[in-house]
Amino acid sequence: MKTGRRKFIQEMGAGVAGLGIITMVPSPAAQAAKVTKAGAARRKMIIRADDVGFSKVCNIGTFETIEKGVVTSADIMLDSPGTEDALERLKAFPWISVGWHGHMWGAPVLDPKQVPSLVEKDGPFAGRFKLDLSQSDGVIYEEAVKELRAELERCIRILGRAPDTGGGGGRGDSPWGRAVKQVSDDYGLVYGFASRAASDKRVLDKIQAAQKAGEEWAKDYSTTPNPGSKADEKWANRKILTLDGGLPYMDLFTDHVSEVEAKYDPVLYYTEDRAGILKYPEDVIITQSWHPGYVDYWVYRLGERGRRARAQQFVVGRVQDVAALCDVRLRNWIKENHIELVNYRDALYGTREYQNHLKFIGSDLAVDLWNS
Amino acid sequence: MLITARRTSRSQHCSNSRKGNQMTTDRRTFIQTFGAGAAGISLLTALPLAAQTPAKGNVGGRKMVVRADDIGLSKFCNIGSFEAIENGVVTSADVMLDSPGTEDALERLKAFPWISVGWHMHMWGAPVLDPKRVPSLVEKSGPFAGRFRTDLSQANDVVFEEALMELRAQLERCVKILGKAPDTGGGRRSTSPWGRAVTQVTDEFGLVNNFTISPPPNAVFETFRDKYIKHIRDAQQAGEEWAKFYSVGTPGAGGAGGRGGAPTAGSQGSPDPRFADRKIINPAGTFAYLDLLTDSISKVEKEYDPVLFYTEDRAGILKYPEDMIIVQSWHPGYVDYYTYRLGERANRARAQQFVVGRTQDVAAMCDTRLKNWIKQNRIELVNMRDALYDTDEYQNHLKVIGSDLYMRR
Numbered sequence: 001m002k003t004g005r006r007k008f009i010q011e012m013g014a015g016v017a018g019l020g021i022i023t024m025v026p027s028p029a030a031q032a033a034k035v036t037k038a039g040a041a042r043r044k045m046i047i048r049a050d051d052v053g054f055s056k057v058c059n060i061g062t063f064e065t066i067e068k069g070v071v072t073s074a075d076i077m078l079d080s081p082g083t084e085d086a087l088e089r090l091k092a093f094p095w096i097s098v099g100w101h102g103h104m105w106g107a108p109v110l111d112p113k114q115v116p117s118l119v120e121k122d123g124p125f126a127g128r129f130k131l132d133l134s135q136s137d138g139v140i141y142e143e144a145v146k147e148l149r150a151e152l153e154r155c156i157r158i159l160g161r162a163p164d165t166g167g168g169g170g171r172g173d174s175p176w177g178r179a180v181k182q183v184s185d186d187y188g189l190v191y192g193f194a195s196r197a198a199s200d201k202r203v204l205d206k207i208q209a210a211q212k213a214g215e216e217w218a219k220d221y222s223t224t225p226n227p228g229s230k231a232d233e234k235w236a237n238r239k240i241l242t243l244d245g246g247l248p249y250m251d252l253f254t255d256h257v258s259e260v261e262a263k264y265d266p267v268l269y270y271t272e273d274r275a276g277i278l279k280y281p282e283d284v285i286i287t288q289s290w291h292p293g294y295v296d297y298w299v300y301r302l303g304e305r306g307r308r309a310r311a312q313q314f315v316v317g318r319v320q321d322v323a324a325l326c327d328v329r330l331r332n333w334i335k336e337n338h339i340e341l342v343n344y345r346d347a348l349y350g351t352r353e354y355q356n357h358l359k360f361i362g363s364d365l366a367v368d369l370w371n372s
Numbered sequence: 373m374l375i376t377a378r379r380t381s382r383s384q385h386c387s388n389s390r391k392g393n394q395m396t397t398d399r400r401t402f403i404q405t406f407g408a409g410a411a412g413i414s415l416l417t418a419l420p421l422a423a424q425t426p427a428k429g430n431v432g433g434r435k436m437v438v439r440a441d442d443i444g445l446s447k448f449c450n451i452g453s454f455e456a457i458e459n460g461v462v463t464s465a466d467v468m469l470d471s472p473g474t475e476d477a478l479e480r481l482k483a484f485p486w487i488s489v490g491w492h493m494h495m496w497g498a499p500v501l502d503p504k505r506v507p508s509l510v511e512k513s514g515p516f517a518g519r520f521r522t523d524l525s526q527a528n529d530v531v532f533e534e535a536l537m538e539l540r541a542q543l544e545r546c547v548k549i550l551g552k553a554p555d556t557g558g559g560r561r562s563t564s565p566w567g568r569a570v571t572q573v574t575d576e577f578g579l580v581n582n583f584t585i586s587p588p589p590n591a592v593f594e595t596f597r598d599k600y601i602k603h604i605r606d607a608q609q610a611g612e613e614w615a616k617f618y619s620v621g622t623p624g625a626g627g628a629g630g631r632g633g634a635p636t637a638g639s640q641g642s643p644d645p646r647f648a649d650r651k652i653i654n655p656a657g658t659f660a661y662l663d664l665l666t667d668s669i670s671k672v673e674k675e676y677d678p679v680l681f682y683t684e685d686r687a688g689i690l691k692y693p694e695d696m697i698i699v700q701s702w703h704p705g706y707v708d709y710y711t712y713r714l715g716e717r718a719n720r721a722r723a724q725q726f727v728v729g730r731t732q733d734v735a736a737m738c739d740t741r742l743k744n745w746i747k748q749n750r751i752e753l754v755n756m757r758d759a760l761y762d763t764d765e766y767q768n769h770l771k772v773i774g775s776d777l778y779m780r781r
Contacts, residue, residue: 057451057706216670255669258613261713261724294448295707297735300728301673312673315728316712323709 048289053086061294069325079106095357097343100166144179193235203246266324433750439701444477452706460737466492486769488755491557535569583647592688678736
């Protein structure tokens with residue numbers, strides 16, 4: 001009896017894989033040409049999963065991509081209902097680097113009574129973080145420091161170490177911003193290591209058009225072009241580059257259910273090279289993040305409370321991200337283009353943690369396998 | 373054997389959470405705080421309840437079945453469905469016997485004997501039998517090769533014997549895991565090969581179906597129905613893709629257009645006379661999902677909430693005679709990729725409206741506002757067997773666990 005179901009799943013899997021192979025298998029000649037070129041150069045790439053720890057249920061999807069997909073780095077929220085579950089799970093994946101994802105959509109680790117200036121006083125969300133936490137002058141610096149330390153210490157207690165990256169400066173000189181910087185430095189978190197590319201015109205155009213049409217979600221976006229920024233001197237030679245943050249999610253920027261299903265697919269971001277990743281010099285390490293996870297009610301409505309019109313666009317897309325990051329078409333693209341998947345520690349320190357893992361498990365994504 | 377396995381996994385679960393608790397006072401506080409917040413809202417809205425005198429017997433109460441549909445869609449989706457079953461007001465579970473989450477759902481259901489089980493016959497999945505044995509039922513090629521054809525129930529080239537063999541296999545797997553066939557399901561369907569096979573297994577396994585009767589006139593419901601029909605007509609006129617899958621030509625209780633039309637329990641022909649005096653009605657049927665029928669993401673979040681269907685009595689449930697047993701189904705579940713895109717393959721423009729709504733249904737079925745409404749209106753929650761055979765299974769369960777939803781004082 002069990003065979004029936006197992007077979008079904010296998011066939012489903014085979015079906016999906018089949019699709020990928022049909023669309024992706026290049027002609028033998030093209031393949032041969034690539035192989036010859038392989039030894040010459042390869043490009044490093046980081047694939048980050050964001051909002052890790054959102055909820056315990058959401059984590060199930062997230063860790064599917066960490067386990068079976070191409071995710072090399074996990075940006076975790078240290079204040080969410082799924083935080084402890086995520087930290088416990090991450091212990092089994094030492095080849096995944098960990099970042100601190102500072103949304104503060106959840107609630108303090110400390111008793112809200114100990115940090116009253118950080119939380120909603122009343123209403124349905126009493127005891128959860130204030131929405132204006134990072135800007136508010138009413139936040140008491142000492143409370144912020146105490147809470148942020150508590151978050152990091154819980155992380156160290158469960159995971160065995162603090163996040164590798166995150167926190168940092170550039171968050172303004174509000175009490176919260178100063179506390180984040182202070183605590184990041186106290187625990188030696190690395191930040192400011194990535195350059196940021198200028199805004200992509202396609203994104204600005206889409207937002208501008210939506211604003212003109214009076215679409216609610218678009219009001220939460222700015223259409224002022226961002227000129228980009230440079231990494232801190234200390235890390236400049238690592239050439240870690242973050243591209244326009246909106247481009248990968250552009251197909252989610254709509255109020256239409258049908259449009260999302262018809263268009264949004266992170267696989268295409270890579271395979272159609274929408275961001276021009278393959279056009280950058282080969283020593284540039286491109287980092288791109290996604291939001292893989294499954295959807296429960298917390299993820300749907302309760303997590304991100306501010307700017308709902310924008311937040312509600314990041315719901316089913318999370319499920320698509322799980323599928324995309326495990327998709328054979330994406331894996332094939334990585335192989336064909338000689339992409340060397342790395343985590344942030346690899347990118348920062350020149351280690352080979354992620355590739356060593358791939359090699360050890362015999363993955364066809366390990367770059368050494370085709371170079372030898 | 374299976375029971376032992378279940379116990380083991382449960383005790384593991386317990387020890388995990390104990391371990392969690394040692395470490396997680398903070399998180400617990402967070403959840404408690406959050407829960408208190410949610411309860412807080414509900415208490416405010418429900419304050420009049422405190423002033424009421426406790427019900428003596430269920431005088432003036434009415435019976436209601438809350439059914440969860442699409443159970444077994446995927447193992448992950450089941451997590452949400454069973455949250456609604458365990459912590460919510462769901463009394464009956466309609467299981468798909470051909471889905472990736474079927475076996476998981478059947479295993480889980482063994483722990484909930486007070487929940488009646490229906491057979492939810494979408495056939496969105498794949499045969500239980502090797503597809504090679506039932507070639508006429510499955511897609512021959514393409515990405516969905518080996519899965520059920522989308523025209524299964526109408527196609528004339530479905531081989532009757534294959535259909536029969538497969539349907540028997542589905543029910544037999546159910547009997548093997550759950551210990552019994554579904555309480556309800558099947559029915560006298562069309563004269564297509566598939567339809568005839570369904571009819572035959574229904575008789576073989578003695579499944580009960582077609583037990584709802586037409587509800588009597590009800591002005592509130594008629595207003596609601598007209599609103600639904602207008603909504604779909606407007607969308608059709610505006611050329612909205614999803615609306616093309618609905619037919620609103622023949623207004624009538626429960627069966628006018630809607631997702632799959634009539635309730636799954638089957639309402640072909642006149643109702644089974646054995647159950648006519650039970651006065652089971654499913655007035656709103658698919659009309660209850662009105663607020664999901666839109667292509668707008670923001671509108672769904674703003675408007676769709678099963679709690680309001682009840683607390684605002686949108687369909688006029690409370691206006692029906694009190695001896696009528698009201699059935700309404702929802703789709704509680706969480707969303708993975710199978711649930712999002714791979715399960716229901718046909719009519720995607722319509723199917724894609726039943727995605728995030730599932731998580732809303734989980735929250736709604738567990739919502740204190742709904743529970744308070746049930747208490748305030750002295751609704752007696754019953755499962756489908758209770759409704760059919762006048763048993764007290766669901767209420768007995770509520771009594772034993774000390775639930776304040778227990779109505780048979």
